[in-house]
Amino acid sequence: MVDLAAIRARHAASPFLAACRGAPHDTVPVWFMRQAGRALAEYRAIREQHTFEEVVHTPELAAEVTLQPVRRYGVDAAVLFSDIVTPVQAIGLDVTIKPGVGPVIDRPLRTTEDVARLRRLDAEEDLAHVLDTISLLVEELDVPLIGFAGAPFTLASYLIEGGPSRSYSRTKALMFTDELTWHRLLDRLASIVGASLVGQVSRGASAVQLFDSWAGALAPEDYERFVLPHTRRVLEQVGELGVPRIHFGVDTGELLGLMASAGTEVVGVDWRTPLDAARERVPAGVGLQGNLEPAVCLGPFPQVAERARDVLRRAGGAADHVFNLGHGVLPATDPGVLAELVQLVHAEGRVTPADTANTADTAGTTGTTGTADTAGTTNTAGTAGTADTADTAGTTDTPGTTDSVHQHDHQEEQR
Numbered sequence: 005m006v007d008l009a010a011i012r013a014r015h016a017a018s019p020f021l022a023a024c025r026g027a028p029h030d031t032v033p034v035w036f037m038r039q040a041g042r043a044l045a046e047y048r049a050i051r052e053q054h055t056f057e058e059v060v061h062t063p064e065l066a067a068e069v070t071l072q073p074v075r076r077y078g079v080d081a082a083v084l085f086s087d088i089v090t091p092v093q094a095i096g097l098d099v100t101i102k103p104g105v106g107p108v109i110d111r112p113l114r115t116t117e118d119v120a121r122l123r124r125l126d127a128e129e130d131l132a133h134v135l136d137t138i139s140l141l142v143e144e145l146d147v148p149l150i151g152f153a154g155a156p157f158t159l160a161s162y163l164i165e166g167g168p169s170r171s172y173s174r175t176k177a178l179m180f181t182d183e184l185t186w187h188r189l190l191d192r193l194a195s196i197v198g199a200s201l202v203g204q205v206s207r208g209a210s211a212v213q214l215f216d217s218w219a220g221a222l223a224p225e226d227y228e229r230f231v232l233p234h235t236r237r238v239l240e241q242v243g244e245l246g247v248p249r250i251h252f253g254v255d256t257g258e259l260l261g262l263m264a265s266a267g268t269e270v271v272g273v274d275w276r277t278p279l280d281a282a283r284e285r286v287p288a289g290v291g292l293q294g295n296l297e298p299a300v301c302l303g304p305f306p307q308v309a310e311r312a313r314d315v316l317r318r319a320g321g322a323a324d325h326v327f328n329l330g331h332g333v334l335p336a337t338d339p340g341v342l343a344e345l346v347q348l349v350h351a352e353g354r355v356t357p358a359d360t361a362n363t364a365d366t367a368g369t370t371g372t373t374g375t376a377d378t379a380g381t382t383n384t385a386g387t388a389g390t391a392d393t394a395d396t397a398g399t400t401d402t403p404g405t406t407d408s409v410h411q412h413d414h415q416e417e418q419r
C-alpha cells in the first residue's frame with residue numbers, strides 16, 4: 005500500500021509544489037520537460053541495450069532513467085519516464101515509437117468502427133509496469149514526482165494521422181466532417197487518459213502535467229468546441245485528487261486563457277509568448293510555467309544566462325512561477341549547460357514576498373476575499389483571452405475572475 009500522506013509530508017516544503025499553488029516559498033523552482041532522454045549519455049547507454057518500450061516496461065530501468073536528470077541537474081521535480089502513447093499501447097493499439105520520428109501506428113483510427121478499438125483502461129492492470137515504476141521512484145526520490153499524460157487532442161492527432169504531422173489535415177478533416185465520431189474518439193481518449201493520471205497519482209505522483217503539445221494547430225473557436233470539453237473532463241478527474249495540475253501546449257499563445265479555463269493550477273507557456281504577456285492572458289490564481297527557448301541552450305552559457313534572467317524578470321518574482329523551458333530539452337543539448345542553468349535559477353530566482361502574499365490569497369479557488377472593491381471592474385480585465393476564459397468556463401461572476409483583476413491591478417502598481 006502506498007502511504008500518500010507520508011509522501012505528501014515528505015514534500016511539504018517543496019518549492020515546486022508551493023509554486024504550483026502560488027504558496028509562499030523563497031526560490032523559484034525549476035525542472036525541464038523531456039529532462040530524461042537523449043541529451044544524457046547515461047540514457048543513451050541504456051538505450052543501446054534496450055528499446056524504448058523495454059525501458060518503459062521494466063520498472064527498474066524506467067525508474068533509473070527518471071532519476072538520471074534529477075542527479076545530473078539538481079532539478080526540483082522528477083518526471084516519470086514513459087510516453088504519451090503508453091496508455092494506448094497498453095490497451096492493445098499497434099503504436100510503436102520510432103527513434104528520430106516519434107509515435108507511429110500501423111492502422112490509424114479514422115472511422116466509428118476504428119474508435120471502437122479503444123477499450124477502457126484499467127490502470128492497475130494495464131499500466132501495472134508504469135505504476136510499479138512510480139512505487140520504486142517514490143521510495144528513492146527527495147523531490148516530487150510529476151506524472152503525465154497526453155491530452156485527448158494531441159493523442160488523437162497521432163492516432164488519426166498515423167504518426168507525426170505538420171498540417172494535422174486528417175485530424176481536422178475528421179473534426180469537420182464527422183463531429184460525432186470526433187467527439188466519441190476524444191471522449192474515449194479522455195477516459196483513458198484520466199484513468200492513467202488517476203492511477204499515477206494514487207500510486208504517489210505528487211503533481212501531473214497534461215501535454216496538449218499540438219493544440220496550437222487549432223483556432224481558438226475550434227479548440228473550444230472540439231477539444232476543451234474533453235480536456236476539462238480529464239483535468240476534473242485529477243482535480244478531485246487534490247494534486248496540482250499543469251496544462252501545457254506549444255504555440256498556444258492565443259489559447260492560453262482557454263487552456264487555463266480547462267481547470268488547472270498552472271499553464272505551461274512556450275517560448276513564443278513572453279511570460280509577462282502570458283500573465284495578461286491567464287487569470288490570477290492560475291500559475292505559469294516556462295519558458296526559455298530550448299534552442300538557446302544549444303549556445304554558450306553566457307547567452308543562456310542572459311535569456312534565463314529575462315525569463316525570471318518577466319515572471320516578476322511571482323510565487324506562482326515554475327521555471328522550465330518553453331518545450332522539451334533538445335537531444336543535442338549539453339547537459340552541463342542545463343546543470344548550470346539550474347544553479348542560476350536557484351541562485352537568482354527569488355520569489356518576491358509581497359507577490360507571495362497576494363498570490364497565496366488568490367490561489368485558492370474558494371477565494372471569497374478581496375472581491376468587493378474590484379468586482380465592478382471585471383470587464384476591464386483587459387485581454388480578450390481573459391474574457392473568453394470567463395465566458396467559456398461559465399465563471400464570469402466567480403471570485404477567480406474578479407481576483408484576476410485584483411492581481412493585474414497589483415502588478416500594474418509594481419511596475
Ligand code: CP3
Binds near residue numbers: 051056084102215
Ligand atoms: O523526461 C521526460 O520528460 C519524461 C519522459 C517523456 C517522454 N515522452 C520520453 C520519450 C515525456 C514527458 C514524453 C511526452 C511526449 N511524447 C510528448 C509530449 C511532450 C512534448 O514533447 O510535447 C510527445 C508529443 C511525445 C511523442 C513522442 N515520443 C515524440 C515526439 C518522441 C521523440 C521521437 C524522437 O526520437 O525524436 C517520442 C519518443 C520519446 N519519448 C523519447 C523519449 C526519451 C525518445 C526515444 C528514444 O530514446 O529514442
